[in-house]
Amino acid sequence: MPAKTDHEARRRDVSAAVWKVLAADGFSGLTLRAVAAEMGVSTGLVMHYFPSKHALIVHALEVAEERTRALIPEVADLRTALAAALPVSPEAIEINRVWVSSWDVALAEPELGALEQARYRRWRARLRPLVIEAQTTGDLPTGDPSDLVAGLAAFTHGLVVQALFDPRTFGRKRLLHLLDAHLSALRPPDGRPGTIAPRVQKPRAGASR
């Protein structure tokens, strides 16, 4: 009775087109017609694979989370995990632009806001063991890991936003320097030096900036 084409594969095609539109124009530019035009088909096809625009948005956010996850190496220490989240590569810039752009709709629609809340909690949960590990090696001070995790997530995402709007000031080298300097500053005085981040006291003279 049924099919001819690979439904799952075609759905991924649509998903990819959605992502291209998002990367180019953000959520305010995400329309069914833009997605259809991107892949050279009709809006009817798009709605054949996604029942509504809302489903398209939810799916796009899932893709964004998956891409973010894929950005971080399977086995990583804290510095690596945080550095991967910074907009230090074209791919990372694209993903972060989509994230930041999504916050508008996420704040406007409670359901999407709840999804974003859950995503943040997942991110912090993934960071948590890395923070605890850094605490045991003396790279981070003792104290409530939850506080440290929230603070490091905040630091990272705050840098992301500033970098997206001011890529000249916050280039790749400077972002990584800021991260290292921050981790270094957090290291307790009695911590053994240099396990997860180089000790940075004074920035080198010719550093990016």
Place this chain on the structure above:
Amino acid sequence: MPAKTDHEARRRDVSAAVWKVLAADGFSGLTLRAVAAEMGVSTGLVMHYFPSKHALIVHALEVAEERTRALIPEVADLRTALAAALPVSPEAIEINRVWVSSWDVALAEPELGALEQARYRRWRARLRPLVIEAQTTGDLPTGDPSDLVAGLAAFTHGLVVQALFDPRTFGRKRLLHLLDAHLSALRPPDGRPGTIAPRVQKPRAGASR
């Protein structure tokens, strides 16, 4: 020849209505009709005081910046300045929601992105003397003040975003605790204690959380 009404005052009325719409529905919900409905007038009136929707958006962002500035006491130390930017009051929550919501359009339209970039630079410039002051009192480590400013701005705005999506987890008390703990962790080992932030090592048992 000319006028009867107070043009400037009426313009502020429109501006206030714009703000109410933004606070309620974000930038994705900002339409001329919504603004007009908010103040019970026609869209014609709105366009009488603002030539286009774009002008309305630009003006709204200026208002947001001014409100942010007004939030911070005239004379303040670093902790006070950063604490004021956190969503710890209904007013601050409202402002921050508008800010985060604006990033979607700001990323999509280069002109608005440039304005946002300039605003971030102004914010960091306002933070800078406070950071330098904290360095001289030994509350912050020596090193490039630009790095510390960017890091503290990042930390603060990163907390803002997490708090907006998860106000239960990031209530007023916890936000202030996180800020204090962060400033405390940054204090160099030879720094005299307690000038700009209480020394927080272990969170009190019954703290907000």
Place this chain on the structure above:
DNA sequence: GTACGTACCGAACGTTCGTTATGTACTTTT
């Protein structure tokens, strides 16, 4: 009192949006 400019309404303009309905080409099952 006449002329003129501002303030504003009400309605409509053309566009674009998400969504739906209709029809056709093609495959697979019976």
Place this chain on the structure above:
DNA sequence: AAAAGTACATAACGAACGTTCGGTACGTAC
């Protein structure tokens, strides 16, 4: 061969959008 179901294109729907425009009410200036 007939039946059925998937995979689309095409076209249209109604709603909402930013913007424009004609008209009216009301001042002030002459």
